[in-house]
Structures are given as C-alpha cells and as structure tokens.
Amino acid sequence: MASALKLFYMAVWRNFLIMTRYKANFLFEILTSVLVGGFMLLFSAAFDTSMLGQMVGSTNYVAFMIFGISFQSWQGTALWSAADTFRGELSSGQIDYTFSSPFSRYWYIVSNIAANAVQSTIFFIPMFCVGLWFTSDTLSVTGISLGLIATMLSVAALSQFGAIFAALVLQYRQVTAIFGFFNLAFQFLTGMFIPFQLLPMPLQVLGWCLPITFGMDMLRYYVMRTKSLMPVEYEWLALFVQLLAMSIIAKFVVAWLERNAKEQGLHYI
Amino acid sequence: MTAITCSGLVKEYKTQKLVRALDDVTFDVAEGEVFGLLGPNGAGKTTLVKIFATLLRPTQGSAEVGGYDIAKEQDMVRRVIGYAGQDSERSAYFRLTVRENLMYFAHALRDVPVKVAKDRIENIVSAIGFEDRLDKHFIALSGGEKQLVIVIRAIVHEPKVCFLDEPSKSLDPLTAKRVRSFLKSYASEKGMTICLTTHNMKEAEEICDRIAFINRGRLQFIGTPEEFKRVVTVKEVVEIANFVLDGAIEARLLAIPGVSNVTKSNGNIRIYCDDAFDVLRSVFDFLGEIGIKAHVNMIEPTLEDAFAVFVGSDSAEGE
Numbered sequence: 001m002a003s004a005l006k007l008f009y010m011a012v013w014r015n016f017l018i019m020t021r022y023k024a025n026f027l028f029e030i031l032t033s034v035l036v037g038g039f040m041l042l043f044s045a046a047f048d049t050s051m052l053g054q055m056v057g058s059t060n061y062v063a064f065m066i067f068g069i070s071f072q073s074w075q076g077t078a079l080w081s082a083a084d085t086f087r088g089e090l091s092s093g094q095i096d097y098t099f100s101s102p103f104s105r106y107w108y109i110v111s112n113i114a115a116n117a118v119q120s121t122i123f124f125i126p127m128f129c130v131g132l133w134f135t136s137d138t139l140s141v142t143g144i145s146l147g148l149i150a151t152m153l154s155v156a157a158l159s160q161f162g163a164i165f166a167a168l169v170l171q172y173r174q175v176t177a178i179f180g181f182f183n184l185a186f187q188f189l190t191g192m193f194i195p196f197q198l199l200p201m202p203l204q205v206l207g208w209c210l211p212i213t214f215g216m217d218m219l220r221y222y223v224m225r226t227k228s229l230m231p232v233e234y235e236w237l238a239l240f241v242q243l244l245a246m247s248i249i250a251k252f253v254v255a256w257l258e259r260n261a262k263e264q265g266l267h268y269i
Numbered sequence: 270m271t272a273i274t275c276s277g278l279v280k281e282y283k284t285q286k287l288v289r290a291l292d293d294v295t296f297d298v299a300e301g302e303v304f305g306l307l308g309p310n311g312a313g314k315t316t317l318v319k320i321f322a323t324l325l326r327p328t329q330g331s332a333e334v335g336g337y338d339i340a341k342e343q344d345m346v347r348r349v350i351g352y353a354g355q356d357s358e359r360s361a362y363f364r365l366t367v368r369e370n371l372m373y374f375a376h377a378l379r380d381v382p383v384k385v386a387k388d389r390i391e392n393i394v395s396a397i398g399f400e401d402r403l404d405k406h407f408i409a410l411s412g413g414e415k416q417l418v419i420v421i422r423a424i425v426h427e428p429k430v431c432f433l434d435e436p437s438k439s440l441d442p443l444t445a446k447r448v449r450s451f452l453k454s455y456a457s458e459k460g461m462t463i464c465l466t467t468h469n470m471k472e473a474e475e476i477c478d479r480i481a482f483i484n485r486g487r488l489q490f491i492g493t494p495e496e497f498k499r500v501v502t503v504k505e506v507v508e509i510a511n512f513v514l515d516g517a518i519e520a521r522l523l524a525i526p527g528v529s530n531v532t533k534s535n536g537n538i539r540i541y542c543d544d545a546f547d548v549l550r551s552v553f554d555f556l557g558e559i560g561i562k563a564h565v566n567m568i569e570p571t572l573e574d575a576f577a578v579f580v581g582s583d584s585a586e587g588e
Contacts, residue, residue: 006376006377006380007377007378010373010376010377011377013373014362014365014369014373014377017364017365017369018362018364018365021364021406022364089360092357092359092360092361093354093355093356093357093359093360094357094359094360094361096319096322096324096352096354096357096360097352097353097354097357097360097374097378097419097422097423098378099323099324100322100323100324100347100350100352101347101378101379102344102345102347102348102379102380103378259326262324262325262326263283263325263326264282264283265319265324265325
C-alpha cells in the first residue's frame, strides 16, 4: 500500500512541476505576495497603535497584520486545497481512479494538503520575512522557531477541517459556500486580523474551539512578545488536544462520507 | 480459479424514483480470461464494473475480485485491480507529460518502484507504438491519445484483474485495433484477467474469450462470442439495401408474421426473422405495394445483429 510519506513527496513533486508550467500565474502569485507586503509598509503610517498596545501588549500593528496575512496563505491551503483537488478529480473523472487505488483516503487527503502547504510556503515566506523585519527589536531564533512550530501545529489541526471539507465534496459536490462561510468565520473569530480580546465573550468561546486562535496567538507571542491569551503552556496543550481530537473526527467523517457517497457513485455524471 | 465472481447482485439508485440498475446478476470470470460486458446504453454495465472496482456499493448480493470480497476486503481488492473508467480521457494532469503522469500514478498511488515503473512505461508504449508521445504534455494529446494513456495507467502496475470501461471509445480504428491486440497479448503474457465493457461488437469479437449481455440490469446471455451469434443464427436476416426506414414502414415490416425486429444499418434495413424464406414473399409484396424496387439479400448474422436481436426482443418483452 502506498505510504503517506510517498503520497506526500510525490504530490509535492507533481505540484511543483505543474506550478512552474503555469509560468505567468506562478510569477503573479509571488508578485501578489510582495505587493501585499509593500502595501502593509505604507499602511503602517496611518495607524494609531495605542489601543492595540493595551489589548495585546504590542503597538506593532503592521507586524500584527502581516503575521495574520502570512498565516492566511496556509489557512486557505489547509482548509480548501484538498476539497479543490477532489472537485477537480470529480469533474475530470480522475476520482474513480483515485478511489479504486489502494491507500488510506484520509492520508491521501492529508498528504495532498501537506504538499499544497509546501507550495504555499513560497508565498508565506516573503510575507513572513516582512513581518520579521518589523519585529527586529523582539526577535530571537528560539522565538521564531517556537512561533513557527506553533503555526505548523495549528495548520495541521486545521487540515483536519480541510479533510472534512474534501470529503464533503464527495457527498455534496459543490461546497464553495460552506468553505466561504467557515473561512470568513475562522479569520474573524481567531484574532487573525482583529485582536481576539476585542471579540464579545460568546464569540471568544467559539474562537477557543479553533486551532488558529492558539497558533496565531503563540506566533505573535514568541515573535512579537505580545501578551498571550492564557498561560502559553495551556495553549500548547490545547493545540495538541485539538489536533488529536480533530484527526480522529476527520478520519471517521472521511470514511463515513466516502461510504455514503458510494451509494450513488462518486462521479459527477 | 475464478478472478471475478458475483452472486445475486442488485443495485438500486434512490433518485426521485427508485431505479434498479442491476437485477440479480450472477456470473464467474476465470483467471486470465478476457471478458466482455455488452449491452445498450443504460444497461447497467458501468454500474457493474464500478461495483467490482469498489466505487459503488451493491444494494444486495455479493462479489469477489481476485479472491477478495468487495464489501469486506475493499483494500485488498484495490491492490489487485486496475481501472479505466468511462469518459475519463481528461483524468490526468494536463501540465505533466505522459511519462510524468504515468510515473506519478504508478509510483505514488500504486506503489510501483521508480525503476520498475520507468521500464514498464517504456515497454508498454513501445509495444503500442506511442513512444513519440511520451514526453508530450497530456494537454497536447488528442482525445484518443489521452484515452490510450488512461488505458496504460490501468495496466502499468500489472494488476491481476483489470476493468476497462469502454476502452476504445475515442480511439481511431487503427489505434483501437493495435490496442486490442496489445491488450490481448499483454493479458495472456501476464496472466491478467480483463473485464471490459463495450458497444463495439468488433472489439468483443476480436478480444473477448467470453461475453455477457446485459440489458435493463439483467444478465441475458453469457458465453463465447460464437455462442452469442449462434443463439441468433436460428434467426435469419433479410437486408433491404439503400432504403429509408420511417415509423410507418417499420410498423408495417414488424407486422409481417415471423418478423421479430427491424433495424437500420449503414443505410440499409435489416429484418430479423425465424425463417427468411417465409418472410421474403411478404417483404416483396410490401415493396411492390409502395412502389419501391430495392435490392433484397439474405445475410449471415453478425455479432451486431445478435446485439440488435437481444435488445429488440427485450424491448418487446418490456412492452
């Protein structure tokens, strides 16, 4: 049986070949990332940062936003890339070949998300570097490393939502609106762009249930030296528990949705 | 030893009304056999193949592929099968070359070691005469060439049982012939069982050791192509050359005693009957009545005629 590692590295190989063959698109994806970073530099001059300082313990609004945006590139990949892969396979008919092949569907989805996350790293890095440049006062190698580890863990947990979305495609074919809803909700409930502390308590409760909240908070805590939402050890623990719980749920949901989808057939036609 | 066995397979789709796509289908396919599933559109052939390939769950009944139960040992079934679906000529990565696509599917999804996959790909494409396309992007291939890649993908990991759903659908006649002959010899050399669906009677006749005829979800015949033809050789065919068939003429011809079916074929009309001599006089009378002089032949039934007789007789039963 094909291993998850093989599925992963072959998907990375495939994605890079394809990406570099759509040259104009590839170039503009990089340019867009650089452009957003540039605009954030201009944006920084227009902000009163005193409120942010009281809320999160740092007045560096530019870095706050830039880390949110750079995280977003992985968030989109984690949530949506596998569903997008499945939609493509459904409309081309490849889904039948994929699902007649001997490997774990769950690992196929997760490996594809991981491969796409590697691809997204190309667009994450320029933005992240701009963020680091703005945080030179608080920067340390340990801080960057721990911040990145927390980010990756939360992306891994988020990928489990992505696996569920992908499996939903098998059942409902078109889930763009479902994705749009959750994507937007996740961005605003997790402190990605708005300080988490600004949210009303019921929304904060929802935010605690999402791995991005802790990933985002710890990235800023370690890199920008912001105040953490709770003792950071608890945030690590919460992140691990969420990753574990979501993995189990996702594995179960993927198997269940595949089974249901096979009542009517996987193909669009 | 049997490569495929199924017993009492039923598949129902619950849409606005309940549709029974397969109705109590039972048969066996021996190891190394090239087995054809024939039938008109919507007969249930693709549904059956998808059930064998673990892509659909049967409503009732059981089946084994390569000795593994399709419901309880899905993963083992997937390890021993190859699959090329219908209308799947777009089902590879457009911006990868043929070689890269086949390598990805063989190595990543089918666990074939890189070196082995490379050699197999080279061997298969050279046997089919496809070497010059190997480093072309998939998107740059014609529809038939894309279909060919999909067929190669289905066999490159040397499955024990290979399911091909209308494999030569968009191939030109010469390529189709080349692919048929390659598949036949490849299956024989590797001991691979092939189960293919087709409308192409020539294909069934050339490549299949046995065929099963399915209509309206029911298995109506199973045997060799020769036996299939023999079933209808008790029937005979009268052909009227260069004649236009409309509804009124068809009704008149069907009303002649002894006529079981009337079809169009290459601008000619074919009349299926038990005894051509009995029918000929009535046909001539009818042609005289409508003032037409046409060339009338008694011909040897082909596999296509057998197909038409089966479909026709079943429609009559259904009415």
